[in-house]
Amino acid sequence: MRITVSARMNVLLNDLRRLQTQMFEDQQVLSSGIEVVNPSDDPTATPRILDLETQLGRQTQYRRNITTGRNRLSQSDSELNALLDLLNEARSTAVEGANEAGNDVNNAFSADRINNMIGETISIANSRHAGGYLFGGFNTQDSPYNPVYDEETGEIIQVNDIEENMDGIIYQTIEEDRRIPSNLRGTEVFQSGEPGEEGDVFQVLIDLRDALRSNDQEALEELIERIDDVHAQVTSGLSKVGNLVQQYDNALSRIIDDDIQATDALSELQDADMAERIAMYQLHEIALQNTMNIGSSLFQTSLLNFLS
């Protein structure tokens, strides 16, 4: 076989080029920690990597949704607990009023307390979270419950809701293909029927105030039952909130698990095996040094050196 200087030079240059390219690729992988830098590095893994990146993006959004929904429900829970406290107090007042029939002074005093309670209940019903009303359904920007005042006494005689869109349920997506409510509607706890009719918490308190003021024992006894009814209505709403919060918490824990799995899968597909890469880099470096050594001595030996 005839081996010429050019042939040896070409082989040397090709080897050097190949090794330099491999070392460049090693360097890119080592500095980024990622094996699949361009889609063409692994066309089969690429769609899966992109899918996982999309999935992780959606899961991050679901976490935000869960936080928003859960916070809204947590505040609803606090507000409804405060309402239950008020109703418990109202019931005690009604029982006391019924027992102390004829004690006008005490009942008048209690009526004033209940009158205040009506205002507090309206405040609870109009409570806000992150700038939006909690119990107004889709009416997040206008106060959902508005009192009607007696022109003479200035006391609240009825509470009307805003009517429109009070039934709106605000849903949050908490995981793939799953949306659950993030609000409890006022129509479920404060006024389950028309204003002034059965299931109206405000009206029960208004009637209680008036019964105490008029010292109407029969009405007070009837009101104890009505308070129990609305108490059950609020408790039912509270339990609904608790159930929803539980669903949010469960979804969050599933998303955390999904995140771990997706991140693991992404890492498996994309991340470099650093130990293996470093070993490969060292192998390529040794090969490059050897090639350079050979190259430097390759052209020293020639018949020219021995001709005078």
Place this chain on the structure above:
Amino acid sequence: MSSIRNLHNGAPSLQNLLTMARDVLMAQQSSMSVIGNNVSNVNTPGYSRQRTAMGTRPALDGNPGQFGTGVSVTEIERISDAFIVDRVRYEHSSMGRWQSQYESMMEVEQVLGEIGQGGISDALDNFWLAWEELANQPDDRAPRLNLISRSEQLSSTLQGAARNLNDMQARMNRELRSHGDDINRMASEVARLNREISTAQIRGQNPNQLLDERDRVLNELSTIAGVTVEFQDNGSANVYIGRSVLVMDDRTREINWLPENGIGKDGGNLYWADNNQAVEFEEGEAFAKIQMRDVHIPQALADLDDLANTIRDRVNELHLQGVGRDGSLNNYFWDPNGEGADDLQISQHIIENPDRIAASRISPTGDNALAHEIFELQQAAVLENGTMSFSDFYHQTVSRVATNVQDAEIRMASAAAGLEQAETWREQVSGVSIDEEMANLLLVQRSYSATSRVLRQADEMISTVLAMVG
């Protein structure tokens, strides 16, 4: 009979000896000249080493037998193997095609810019997530502004990609046109060399340098146009692109660039000037560029257009059914007059007042139903006749381009290895070996010195004879 006439008493004369020595010296000088030429071209690309072929001169009849008359140069031989040269040329055409295709496909891959941040996939994800963020806070202004910003990011990313792909297509057209000029120039060069080579051969000369030059031009031509070559008895090389003749003896067929619409800016194709048939490339850079321009780039562009049009139509279709935060109805989110990826624009109406973005189906406030529905479009099977979601569709596009890049890379590596191998074979046969030339030089030098000695002895013998006369 003339040789017998030259003999004197059956042995060659002293003059014969002088003439023989002179001719031998000249032959050795020729050898030395060839060696010198080889050594000086040791690094010349495409140079084929030459060898002085020597033959003994006709003997003279004499007594007791024939006397030799020395040596002469029969020809300056070019060492080349037609099969290997053909192989090198083929590998050049293959390398030209796959290197060009690899580089261009890489560019398409870079345009789509996937994996990590900043690509179309990322912009798409961010766009859909911005709708869900709006669903999260339908009454706030911030998520509306965020949605506009993400939508602008998506439209500018798609526009940028479409513009880059269109620019690439236009560049392919310009390069193809320039290839047409290169092919015409090189075809003329081959025709001229054919003429000079056949003329030299008729004169009994070996046109070694011209043959090397023609091989070099044919390799270059093959890189661009993937030509096939047939050699004729008169030394001419007939060159074909596909099945069409490009060069026949010393005649060429001209290639013209004719503008055409519908294949990008500066669009056109190469045609044979004499019959207006399209030039059908089968290999080489020109073939790769036509493939890129007519298949791969339009496919990527069509995918982007499909994606942009479906986003525009589907989002608008839902958005029209919703209510803006300001209570407005029937608003387009994307400008419905746009077409394709390079014209996906947010409706001016929305930019002027972000409260016109409809997150709701019923109530201007609180209601986030429509934003949820638009977010869910991301995973809905709305492309490819209802079989693929936006993500699936785009990820498939990226994967297809990536597979094409990898395929071109593998084929380019294979062509490079083939070319390297063929060049090594060629080098083994035709390359200049300094050691070999030095060894030959020593032989020629020795022969030259020895012949000089013979010449001097003959001269002394003649002097002796002349002295006897004197």
